[in-house]
Amino acid sequence: MSARALFLSLAMLSGCATSPLPPGTQVPAERLLASVVPGTTTKAELAAAFGATKTVVFDSGYETWLYQSPAGGGRYAEFVILINPQGVVAKTRQGPVSAPQP
Amino acid sequence: MRPLLRYRLSCLFLACAATAAAQAQEPPVATVKVSTTRDPVDKSYRKMIKGMERFEREHAYAPAASLRFQLLPRTPDVKMEGITLRVAGDTVSVKVNVEPDNSFVLPRNEQALREDAAVLANRKTTSMTWRATIVSPGLPPGTRRLGDMRLECRVGVEAGLVSNSSPMFGWLSDALTGADDVCNSPKGNYLFFAERPVFAVRLRAGERSEVLPFSFLYAGGGLPRTELPFCDCQVLLDRTYYVPLWDASWPDDTLVEFDYMRDDAEVQP
Numbered sequence: 001m002s003a004r005a006l007f008l009s010l011a012m013l014s015g016c017a018t019s020p021l022p023p024g025t026q027v028p029a030e031r032l033l034a035s036v037v038p039g040t041t042t043k044a045e046l047a048a049a050f051g052a053t054k055t056v057v058f059d060s061g062y063e064t065w066l067y068q069s070p071a072g073g074g075r076y077a078e079f080v081i082l083i084n085p086q087g088v089v090a091k092t093r094q095g096p097v098s099a100p101q102p
Numbered sequence: 103m104r105p106l107l108r109y110r111l112s113c114l115f116l117a118c119a120a121t122a123a124a125q126a127q128e129p130p131v132a133t134v135k136v137s138t139t140r141d142p143v144d145k146s147y148r149k150m151i152k153g154m155e156r157f158e159r160e161h162a163y164a165p166a167a168s169l170r171f172q173l174l175p176r177t178p179d180v181k182m183e184g185i186t187l188r189v190a191g192d193t194v195s196v197k198v199n200v201e202p203d204n205s206f207v208l209p210r211n212e213q214a215l216r217e218d219a220a221v222l223a224n225r226k227t228t229s230m231t232w233r234a235t236i237v238s239p240g241l242p243p244g245t246r247r248l249g250d251m252r253l254e255c256r257v258g259v260e261a262g263l264v265s266n267s268s269p270m271f272g273w274l275s276d277a278l279t280g281a282d283d284v285c286n287s288p289k290g291n292y293l294f295f296a297e298r299p300v301f302a303v304r305l306r307a308g309e310r311s312e313v314l315p316f317s318f319l320y321a322g323g324g325l326p327r328t329e330l331p332f333c334d335c336q337v338l339l340d341r342t343y344y345v346p347l348w349d350a351s352w353p354d355d356t357l358v359e360f361d362y363m364r365d366d367a368e369v370q371p
Contacts, residue, residue: 024316054316054323054324056320056323056339058299058339058340059178059337059339059340060299060340062299062340062363064301064316064319064320064323066316066323078315078316080301080302080316082301082363090363091301091361091363093301093302093313093361095313096312096313096314096315098315
């Protein structure tokens, strides 16, 4: 590769940086525990109650949503929700406690 | 940093591809007919043997385990049944037996080493990814052992198995993905694949037990869909996870436990 081509490649490389990902939306754990019921709560209800948050969507149709609950001392506990292809909460899990997720 | 790093590598690839395309439009100086060629990203037999030698040197991570390699799907359309594998040099060709789970043991062949042979499958190389598989006997069902995974990482990187790397920017990948760098650093990015789509991963060592953060799942959970083709987790994203190989506070005998998206193993999402 010529020096010019290498320069162009590096210039493009420097222009490809992504902006930081949005954090998981912060919601008190009590609200999540009281409102999110596996087998019942729908994706639409989640979005309406707590707003959009960090989400991973898979080819299978499943999705995982990440909310963060204040846990004191500037730290946050994860609340992760699995949504099935029918758009209904299938599972939830809590923890661990850490600094806010990027 | 993990998604950003991978994204930058992808961008470099695209930049280099664009440069190559521009060069391709220039008039050819000469034409040389080559009857056969090796795919530049087929696995190097020498490198895989180096991985096997590293396994022997660092067997203490998994004293009771043996080493196998395994082929995994990388693109959505690849057929994973009936795969055949051979070691091919200039004059030597050695058949490698592939088990139904697409795992295999690589035989040692001095002539193939001398001829700098390649390990070839009867599939497009970029349609699959490769991993070392090291599993200690006697583990509780559905669990893994951290020491086994530490050794898998070292062998896998030494053997050049992760198919994200390309010789096109080998100078860069070598700087970033030496086995000691990858396997001893929180930024090492060595991906593991669970047997089924995973919802949570937990480490357990004696009385200590911790669920891994969301950022340890799904290649960090931040890969844009357009970037997935540059990750060898492309079709295994829901099975993908990191473990803290670098964290010496977790002993080699730490068990890695899984909570899957579906509890029934028969019906996959």
